[in-house]
Amino acid sequence: MKSEGFRQPFIAQGLYMTSPDLAQTIQEVRDKALEELQGLASEEELESWRILYLGRRGRLTSVLRSLGSLSQEERRVVGAQANQVKALLEESLAQAEGQVKESRIAGLAQEEQIDVTRPGRSVALGRFHPLTQILREICDAFVAMGFQIVEGPEVEWDHYNFELLNIPRDHPARDMWNTLWIDYRDEKGEQPMLLRTHTSPMQARTMERMKPPVRVIVPGKCYRYEATDATHEWHFYQVEGLAVDDGITFADLKGTLYEFARRIFGADRRVRFRCDYFPFVEPGVDMSIDCFACKGQGCRICQETGWIEILGAGMVHPKVLEGVGYDPSVYTGFAFGLGPERIAMLKYGIEDIRLFYSNDLRFLRQF
């Protein structure tokens, strides 16, 4: 780079040039430079060109340096001309450089092309179990209505699972819950420990612990001695709900559960309440939604009825309130219980409840 300047003696001659000569030289340098630039196709050639004309000792630079020998007036005119030419050459160079780069990279299409249709680097994605997803959805719907989530023991006392729920020993209603008992006898020789058959024992536990107002939901595992098939599992989840205060009515039960159904199954859902029996509520309720698959016309999912039962509910039985020390003439409330598996099955079109606990990754990876 340093040596290049010495090989350009004619620029030195310019030192003694007059103003017209100088202007002439600038024109010539310009024309020559632009002409040469035309033929250049590589970044290296362009760099040589830049040094030759625009470098520290380049032709145009040398011309500019010789401006000092001119009068002030001449210097102004020729200087402006020279700067114009400089700008022109710089711009032309940038343009040429741009073109050269473009065409070089365009050439990479040949050399470096990849097959964009090959599969990408696999990412191991974590996923929630579908029941976790549905449980969260259910809980969110009730939390939005002021319910708090509480949980309780899965291994329970008969006292909480049955007695305090108005299901005394030897009551025929016990047949509604086939119970798995824990192999444990107390001093009286009785077998009071069991796997909870529903999340309802948390009704009593919660009311024992709190004073009204109470508004809780209880998600959790439950167990029943029941032969398994496509719609029955001995091991399942339930979500219990309980709201107790002075002034809670059956009309509130309907409103709350209707809102729940709309949040989970869509705002255009219709609901139907019919009378049903559970020993710990009075009156008892069974809620159905109109079938979202056939819009109530009747199909396989709703067994041609147009309606799908989704939960049991009712007004908390006065005996249950008395059992936990609430005055049933002051406090009323409602309770409900629903099965998240069933809701997930309806929502996702799952036809066999046993899939939830078989942990087949081919199933789980679809959620």
Added chain:
Amino acid sequence: MKIPLSWLKEFVDINIPAEELAHRLTMAGLEVGEVITIGGWENCYVGYVEKVERHPNADRLNLCTVSTGNGTQRVVCGAPNVAEGQKIAFARVGATLIDVHTGKSATLKAAKIRGVVSEGMVCSEKELGLGEDHDGILVLPEDAPLGMPLTDYMGDQVLDLEPTPNRSDWLSVLGVAYEVAALTGTKVHEPEVFYPEEGNPISSQARVFIRNPDLCPRYTASIIKGIAIGPSPRWLQERLQRSDVRPINNVVDVTNYVMLEYGQPLHAFDYETLLRSNIMVRRAYTGEVMETLDGVTRVLNSSHLVIADDRDARALGGVVGGIDSEITDKTTDVLLESASFDPTNNRQTAQAFHLRTEATIRFEKGLRPGLPAVALRRATQLIQQVAGGTVAKGIIDAYPGKKGDTSLLLTSERIKKVLGVEFPMDRPREVLTSLGFDCREEGPSALRVTAPYWRSDIAIEDDLVEEVARIIGYEAIPTTMLSTPIPANEPQTLRNFREEVRDLLVMEGLQEVISYSAVSLDMLKRARTADDDSSLLKVANPMSGDYQYMRPTLRASLLRTLASNLSHQADSVSLFEIGRVYLKREKDLPSEPETAAGLFYGPRSSEGWLGSGDRYDFYDAKGVVEALLRQVGVAGGFQPSDDPFFHPGKAASILANGSLVGILGEVHPLVQESFEIDGGSVVFFELNLEKVFEAVPQERRALKPLARYPSSIRDISILVDSSIPAARIQSVIENQPLVERVLLFDAYEGKGVPSGKSSLAYRLYFQAADRTLSSEEVNKSLAKVIGLLEREVGASLRGGEEVQG
């Protein structure tokens, strides 16, 4: 419970189609599973056999001339029981009948049978779909109206009811009839009971002594002498059959018929077998023996109530009769029992002997003592009607447990408080009256209500509120949102923490699974987690041996999940479960700590053209645990563990604040083998989330200011004894005040490194909060680190110091 509509219609007018009735009953709480149609026979009529002749070409076939009122047809009939003068079910050509060979419906065509054209068919029960009988034709009663379409004559619809366990009355035609009346605005008409009592006074023929009125508050009986045991008439058999009760003989059939009608079980004794005609209702003697109707000899004790004569137990009260006093073909005199029994004792006895009979499913619900006398008279009437005989004068009515009817007050205030809507009291009154309740006004806004004798489920005012609500219909009650105050928030810290861990494990790329909470002892043994069941929570009546113990760990569950997935070609598996384990406690419920566990198996990235082929190892599990602990703010420590579930050299206890919170490692090769997992190792971790949570700092997470000055980086490579844990070296380096962070970026043993030594390369980041460190400061600090490493862990610097910008 199946009730033929024709039977129900005897008790109540039904003015709506069966399907509509079924819907209304269902909405009011009595679910109708199905409406079964009997009949629908087209081109079938009541016919009359005018003449029977031999078929000219076949010995066993007859030619019958059958009239249906307008004209006659000639048909070929092979039934042995066809005879002139019979009323029969006649199918014309074009009728749809059951083909007895295929069991499917087929249309009847005119056919030539052995040269004679048959213009129809005389039908058997089977061909009409009424039963299995195809030994002969169905012979209709003489009074069957000639030419009447068969469906009109004997078609029916049957309601298949699914009553809830609280309603004993829904196990009776009477109870359902009142339901229908209330729902459709019609009236119930109970059958008129009247019969002549022409025998001797009953008091001279039998006496009843109730020793235990607590177990039998009322016992009524009648006596009918000189009856003829035989099959019941067709109408009676047909009703029983349509209600799924098998006809036996006329007397027994009547007891069943009245049980279906009134819900009151009855029992008929052969009067002559009762010693000295005394009926003793008493507790059994310990060791007393009786053979019951099912042929089983029962050994009794004092918890069982028996109906005895002067000497022996003759029936297990309200459960099953004894075989010695059974009604047989030879019985001529009957003592008919209709009594009340204590529901709890009845249920216990039935369960003890595994005898759940039609009687016990009613008695266990607590029938009212008003029922027995009504049912007794009805049954006496019917026995006399279908079996003849003379009825003794009067009935025995031993009623030591008599109590007055209890009434309940129903107020409009309570209705409003429970339902949230106010009614003028004439509406509840109307509803309750239509259901058979007795209502008296007590002021303008209250009713004094007495339940009818067939209702045993009404105990409190809210039961009446439900009656009102369900009959007017739940849809008539308004729908409102809760307007009571929302309770104060209670933080659910452990639950929230558990959900955060669940989120983190999913973020780290693991698939969540949920498995059964119970396992087998064998599985736990294979997982080297339990040698015997002494410390395990055992289920007394497990679903199967696979689920006999509540799991004390998630280890077996996850290994089994992996094994089953490997059987269908899963390759790269990383999964976790968050669930409870169950740890037995003395005389108390178990503790149920929330536990998170996960495992890794197979290639780290799923096999593909970009896959490196690297397999998951110990440090994958460790990395997940470390990231998890870091994110929740817990400084975890790791120490070698000798837990037998793991590879002896590749297992670590996980510590937080000095206490054990979990474990991780490569699963012991033999454990893996016992779960039939091959083709590479499994790495596993398990964390007790409650213990981890205890280590989570409770103070709020405060933001650490971002570094304002650049850090300087130095790499060093050292040689140490392989027995020195990396954690010690790490802590020596980290303890230097200017060292902000240290990273082990290479570890090597083998060629070029003396045996028993490890070559470790660390990258150190030096930083100060208040200034840019000068090169001299950094070098000085680094020299100090090297000095410390030499002194404390015997490290030697390998290949000099490498310094980066």
